[in-house]
Amino acid sequence: MTLSPLITLNDGHGIPQLGLGTWPLDDEQVTAAVVHALEAGYRHIDTAVKYGNEEGVGNGIRASGVNRSKIFVTTKLDGEFQGQDRAVAGLEGSLTRLGLDYVDLLLIHWPLPGRDDFVSTWKTFERLQAQGKVRSIGVSNFKPAHLERLLAETDVVPAVNQIQLSPAITREAEREFNAGHGIVTESYSPLGGSGASLLTAPLLAQLGEKYDKTPAQLVLRWHIEKGLVVIPKSGNPERMRENLDIFDFSLDRQDLAELAILDEGPGAGNDSDATGH
Numbered sequence: 001m002t003l004s005p006l007i008t009l010n011d012g013h014g015i016p017q018l019g020l021g022t023w024p025l026d027d028e029q030v031t032a033a034v035v036h037a038l039e040a041g042y043r044h045i046d047t048a049v050k051y052g053n054e055e056g057v058g059n060g061i062r063a064s065g066v067n068r069s070k071i072f073v074t075t076k077l078d079g080e081f082q083g084q085d086r087a088v089a090g091l092e093g094s095l096t097r098l099g100l101d102y103v104d105l106l107l108i109h110w111p112l113p114g115r116d117d118f119v120s121t122w123k124t125f126e127r128l129q130a131q132g133k134v135r136s137i138g139v140s141n142f143k144p145a146h147l148e149r150l151l152a153e154t155d156v157v158p159a160v161n162q163i164q165l166s167p168a169i170t171r172e173a174e175r176e177f178n179a180g181h182g183i184v185t186e187s188y189s190p191l192g193g194s195g196a197s198l199l200t201a202p203l204l205a206q207l208g209e210k211y212d213k214t215p216a217q218l219v220l221r222w223h224i225e226k227g228l229v230v231i232p233k234s235g236n237p238e239r240m241r242e243n244l245d246i247f248d249f250s251l252d253r254q255d256l257a258e259l260a261i262l263d264e265g266p267g268a269g270n271d272s273d274a275t276g277h
């Protein structure tokens with residue numbers, strides 16, 4: 001059985017470099033998906049309050065028979081729970097729905113800079129981490145300017161920043177900023193997201209023949225070679241196995257460079273100053 005390698009976070013914990021995304025699976029679908037994924041060798045599951053499927057994730061973990069301590073579980077606090085006290089209630093709700101006594105990683109889902117609650121939320125995250133209810137704490141959709149504020153006004157450096165990232169949306173400046181501060185970058189929508197055309201690019205079909213790998217496997221390998229954590233979503237057991245089967249090859253330097261033609265440029269992707277929940 002293939003297992004993903006671990007990346008060490010700035011707090012010393014290990015995160016499996018490849019995990020399973022679970023949006024937009026509902027409770028019932030996600031239970032089946034989590035069982036299949038854990039059977040296939042996945043040990044990292046990504047959920048969020050907003051996905052409405054934390055209960056299903058917890059049920060899948062228990063149904064799998066895999067020991068909870070071997071599984072890395074991430075959830076994300078939604079905007080309605082941002083704020084000093086609301087964040088405590090937010091995590092309690094997630095733990096109850098998941099049926100777990102801690103999560104491995106808790107993220108602020110979106111910065112919502114107009115609300116100006118992310119600094120006080122973060123200070124609560126620091127306390128929740130000290131209490132052991134969450135092992136690692138991080139953020140999602142944070143731009144360098146949002147992180148600058150956390151770094152200046154709080155004590156704990158985020159372990160992770162989960163952002164939209166793929167060969168089409170490469171976020172180089174953001175990746176460099178994160179790395180410069182010891183923050184691991186995690187790619188969401190790593191295959192381009194549902195309905196995207198990234199996987200149909202002719203270059204991927206061409207390279208697929210050379211490596212005997214599918215377009216999705218080549219794209220996921222691109223993330224791995226860049227040192228990113230990656231959470232492709234699939235509800236299909238065969239594609240889940242395909243997405244995990246990327247640790248037996250590497251992309252030549254020249255082919256990695258060639259994949260830059262898929263880059264849609266710095267304006268591509270969502271803008272977290274303007275969107276979020």
Ligand SMILES: NC(=O)C1=CN([C@@H]2O[C@H](COP(=O)(O)OP(=O)(O)OC[C@H]3O[C@@H](n4cnc5c(N)ncnc54)[C@H](OP(=O)(O)O)[C@@H]3O)[C@@H](O)[C@H]2O)C=CC1
Pocket residue numbers: 020021022023024046047109140141162163187188189190191192193194195199216217231232233234235236239240242243
């Ligand atoms: N922090 C944030 O704000 C966000 C976080 N996320 C997280 O990131 C995860 C992944 O992102 P997501 O937007 O789902 O996009 P992905 O890039 O993971 O793409 C998912 C789509 O690709 C399909 N797919 C999966 N594997 C393959 C394959 N091997 N070949 C062809 N198609 C494939 C899936 O279909 P099928 O299921 O049928 O296989 C689905 O339609 C989410 O599930 C969620 O956990 C996502 C968006 C925002």
Ligand SMILES: O=C1CO[C@H](CO)[C@@H](O)[C@@H]1O
Pocket residue numbers: 023048050277
């Ligand atoms: O995590 C998420 C899953 O996708 C949704 C739709 O794009 C986002 O709203 C959300 O942030």
